[in-house]
Amino acid sequence: MNHFLSKIKGGLSGFFSFIADERCLGCGRESGFICKNCYSKITFNKNFCCYCAYPLPDSIEKSICGSCLNSKPLFSKTVAPFIYEGIVREILLSAKFSGNYYYYERLINQFWDEFENLLKAFFDAEVIVPVPLSRKRLIERGYNQAGLIAKYLSKKLNKPVILSALSKTIETKPQSQLGERERHSNIKNAFCLKKTINFSKIIIVDDIITTSATVSEVTKVLKKGGVNEVYIFSLCRAVF
Numbered sequence: 412m413n414h415f416l417s418k419i420k421g422g423l424s425g426f427f428s429f430i431a432d433e434r435c436l437g438c439g440r441e442s443g444f445i446c447k448n449c450y451s452k453i454t455f456n457k458n459f460c461c462y463c464a465y466p467l468p469d470s471i472e473k474s475i476c477g478s479c480l481n482s483k484p485l486f487s488k489t490v491a492p493f494i495y496e497g498i499v500r501e502i503l504l505s506a507k508f509s510g511n512y513y514y515y516e517r518l519i520n521q522f523w524d525e526f527e528n529l530l531k532a533f534f535d536a537e538v539i540v541p542v543p544l545s546r547k548r549l550i551e552r553g554y555n556q557a558g559l560i561a562k563y564l565s566k567k568l569n570k571p572v573i574l575s576a577l578s579k580t581i582e583t584k585p586q587s588q589l590g591e592r593e594r595h596s597n598i599k600n601a602f603c604l605k606k607t608i609n610f611s612k613i614i615i616v617d618d619i620i621t622t623s624a625t626v627s628e629v630t631k632v633l634k635k636g637g638v639n640e641v642y643i644f645s646l647c648r649a650v651f
């Protein structure tokens with residue numbers, strides 16, 4: 412519990428210091444969350460696979476990546492506005508592991524115009540559901556990063572969020588430490604539905620997508636529970 416309180420305390424002191432004297436997280440010199448110059452260095456995911464948001468070369472006018480052509484995912488669409496690199500990667504690592512959880516809201520606010528445009532593809536979704544953390548990881552970290560992103564998105568999109576729809580019942584190895592094939596077997600059957608979901612179209616939220624193994628597994632559980640259509644929103648797309 413002390414660990415959790417210190418995380419909250421760290422987050423709050425960071426929050427108040429940014430109100431008093433916010434410096435750009437990229438360069439540390441200019442004012443604002445991300446200054447104009449650092450903004451221009453961010454890589455947006457502009458041309459991507461309509462299923463899994465894997466970035467595709469601008470010159471290629473196809474909308475499905477090789478992997479999804481080979482095996483069509485259970486979910487319908489993915490939106491992941493940033494490529495996981497540079498300043499955005501640093502911000503997400505700090506938000507997830509250093510208690511700076513308020514960065515998620517700052518990021519969503521600063522880039523809302525871009526996000527909103529991409530999220531038009533999810534206009535008919537009825538509810539937002541975050542990817543859950545295991546109980547052990549939640550106690551260690553003090554918060555579920557996907558839950559926070561889902562809450563801010565819910566405010567912006569004016570759609571309800573169900574924070575406790577799913578649970579992660581198996582303690583898995585961190586996906587970031589594994590290769591592509593291992594990620595699928597690592598996460599297999601790790602989630603279960605905690606309550607009946609009376610919605611047909613759902614947005615699943617996560618912070619980073621790499622192989623889509625986690626969101627595929629969550630989609631499987633939701634579809635078994637009667638959900639018809641699943642969309643995925645992730646802040647970042649990592650390139651595997």
Ligand SMILES: [Zn+2]
Pocket residue numbers: 435436437438439440441445446447448449450
């Ligand atoms: Zn800067």
Ligand SMILES: [Zn+2]
Pocket residue numbers: 460461462463464465475476477478479480
């Ligand atoms: Zn794809």
